[in-house]
Amino acid sequence: MIRSGTVDIAFWMFSAGSVVAAWLVFRTDSMVRAAYWLLASFAGVGALMVLLNARFLGLVLVLMMAGEMTIMAVFMVMFMMNPAGLNPMTMVHQHRTAKIAGVFAFAGLALVGLVADFPDRPADARRDPTSDLGRELLGDSMLVFETAGVTLLATMIGAIAIASKRGRYGDAEQGSAPPALEEKPPEPAGMEH
Amino acid sequence: MRWSSPLGAVVLVAGVLSAGAYVVAVLDVALGRLTAAGHLRLRHALRQPLDETALLLLTRPSRTERPDAQAWALAPALLGAMAAAAVATVPLGRGIAVADVADGIVLFGAAMAMVMVAVYLHGWSANSPMPLLGGYRFIALALSYEMPLALVLIAAALPAESLSVGAIVASQHDLWNVVRQPLGLPLYLIAGAGLAFWGPLDTADGPDLAGGTTAEVSGPSRVAWELARRFVLVAVAVMGAAVFLGGWQGPMLPGPAWMALKTLVLLAGLVWMAHRVARVRLERFVVVAWTVLIPLALVDVFVSGAIAL
DSSP: OOOHHHHHHHHHHHHHHHHHHHHHHHHOSOHHHHHHHHHHHHHHHHHHHHHTTOHHHHHHHHHHHHHHHHHHHHHHHHHHTOGGGOSOOOSOOOHHHHHHHHHHHHHHHHHHHHHOOOOOOOOOTTSOHHHHHHHHHTTTTHHHHHHHHHHHHHHHHHHHHHHSTEETTEETTTTOOOOOSSSSOOOOTTOOO | OOTTSHHHHHHHHHHHHHHHHHHHHHHHHHHHHHHHHSOOOHHHHHHHHHHHHHHHHHSOOOOOSSOOHHHHHHHHHHHHHHHHHHHHTSOSBTTBOSOOOTTHHHHHHHHHHHHHHHHHHHHHTTOSHHHHHHHHHHHHHHHHHHHHHHHHHHHHHHHHTSSOHHHHHHTTSSSOHHHHSTTHHHHHHHHHHHHTTOGGGOGGGOGGGTTGGGTTOOTHHHHHHHHHHHHHHHHHHHHHHHHHSOTTOOSSSOHHHHHHHHHHHHHHHHHHHHHHSOOOOHHHHHHHIIIIIHHHHHHHHHHHHHHHO
16 A cells, blocks of 8 residues: 555645646646646646545546547637647736636635535545445436436537538538639639529 | 566566567568568568667757747657556556556546647647648547547456456456457457557558658657657557457466467557558548447447346
């Protein structure tokens, strides 16, 4: 078994790393870098969950976030019309609102941390948290879990229906011809109907 | 030596990965020659990878205009580290494992999901068009192979009733998963080729993009990248041998020998596929993955689950 001193050092390393990475999300000037600093922050949180013996949840967090942050970066690049996301751009906007919200969020969380009466019940080391989680998800919490799952599935099918090549806005290749180089470009091919 | 001690872990994982990468390089030269010329010169195949590596190491590192230098340098390290983490979960013999943890197959999945981050960063951070296109190609590829990969691994974990790789190996004592779940290994190898952007699925670093994410990389960092990519292929083969071919179990020979033999068979299959199967256009693979491979993988999960009940 790992000694508790090692666990303490690892805990502080991953906590500090997560906080610094989360701060760097807003200090960098690129959407891709911001997305991957956020991933680094999540990976630190995943490591903390592993240290708390929630191994499955911690690993799944890293597994899901690796793909999700990449997809988020691609979507941000697509929406921002910033070719490839290579151009520098600021990651902070609405400074006054952001500052007020930040101060309130920090004060609220700090208050909870100082005032809350955290439970002190050491869990039985012989219990398997992964199988407990499985029984919970397919037992008492099944309705909540399945409702969220089916809702997300419906959202995904809807997104595919909108975005697919033969989607509700017509064929994706129609009307997407590049503009000509003259002063006044003619109607792009495929727009006449 | 205890394999879970820091020194033992480094020796075991680094040994497996380096030996595997060299075997891949030799097989690549030998099978390539066999395919093209109909004969193989073993001595040439044994030397060629070393010569090429030495030549690459002496090449001057290339530079681009305003790259993301840190991400560019760290991408090969991330790729190699994820391959090492994946190998660490696999027992290579009875009790010879660095970290045969209770959620080993999930750890493997998490490490392999980070491959997407490493490849995309490698392409993006060069600040150059061809590598960037390679990075985007890999995202499309990864989003297509990840579901079949995850599903066949879940199916393999069902008879073991455990997510530990050691338990999955032990569950194949009477019957290997390659027989029990005939859909598993072929789907796994297709996904594995995508994972290492290898063989017919190597479009992310493909020659049609002047090398894709490697188009602007030369010198030692090119060596690091090519090594890390082969490490991923080795990790795929090691995990495939453990999960589908019964791992270290087998008559007469000791466990590690069986493991090495089975890994070698899978590596030879993957390298052979790279030389015999034509490169697949990415749009076509995405359609096939979502309409054929994922439904097949789902059938694999449902049938395996029904049998395990």
